[in-house]
Amino acid sequence: MNCPTCRSGLDDADACPACTHRVLGWLAELPLLVPLLEDLMHPTAGPARRGGGGRAHSPAPVDLRVLDLLGPGQPVLIADPHGDQTGGIPLTALLYGWARYIATEHPAVRRDRHGTAHIDRCDSAWSRHGGDVAAWCAWLTGYVPYAMTRPWAPEMYDQLEDAVRRARSLTGTVVRRTPKDAPCPACTAFALVAIDGEWHVECEACGHRLTPDEYDAHRAEVMPALAAIALHHLLPRMSAA
Ligand SMILES: [Zn+2]
Ligand SMILES: [Zn+2]
Structure with a gap:
């Protein structure tokens, strides 16, 4: 079997260790990038001046690419054929979109009181840590080894990679x-x-x-x-x- 994302041979491993490791790293990194992005939402007004009735310069405008990442928005799981989403998908929408998708796709086995196994699928994802970037990253972390074996893994991989790349470039984060x-x-x-x-x-x-x-x-x-x-x-x- 080959990894659906990087196509390397998997021997007897279920999920590709390289791709799994990378995605787990991104999910650990994204919550750390959020405060840095939030800082960019509050451009400094510059030092106060003695005797002056205001600042010398108007504050720098907020970078729209930061708003794109932190703002609300709809998850778009399929590749955007017309390129309408130039700024990309906001982080929370992206992460929640994948959590919800995995929850509905991942079979949950339940046994009734007669001991018969039923395979259920959930209709949404729920996180007991709330609904911010850190909460959905924590939720997704548990499902990464499963997600990386699925045929849609490359799509999730590409979208997370793109989000991390955008967040790193805006915050000047160097690996x-x-x-x-x-x-x-x-x-x-x-x-x-x-x-x-x-x-x-x-x-x-x-x-x-x-x-x-x-x-x-x-x-x-x-x-x-x-x-x-x-x-x-x-x-x-x-x-x-
Ligand atoms: Zn791989
Ligand atoms: Zn060498």
Whole structure:
């Protein structure tokens, strides 16, 4: 079986670990981006001036792209063929739309008092944490491994990716890349990085990717030899000094 989103082979895994990890990362990140977006809704009026009867400049207008993300709106689950939704879907509408869709699509097994199993489908989603971005992100988090196996997973993936991309760009959020100490097993460059929210460790020189387990095994294999070489070069210099 292949991942419906990235098409990579899944071996015996139910859901693609790379896509699942990425979506879980976005759902954890979005609630953290909301306060930063809200800050952009209140442009500073500039410093007060002594003796002045008002500010020197009119406040900067609110960026409409921020309103697009934070505003109310209707979820549009199907790709927008005419491109009417230039600003994209607001976050709450997007998240609630998917929660409601999953709730109606996910079979809930219930047993009656005779022990007979019934498969029900819900007609809406309900979150006990309320109805804001954080609440729907928490709700969706529990269903990501299921969602990533469904044929509609690419649509959900693309829409969440787009929302995160817009929120990051407006708030100037940069994804952290942490260099790893072992060299790339494919090209030997010291260019492997762990990227926040990404499942794989990736080589910035050749694009080679390793799962976290593969990286750990590779590191355990090459680092003792590299450390020995480094010591071999360092020790004579230190004793000469
Ligand atoms: Zn995938
Ligand atoms: Zn490489």
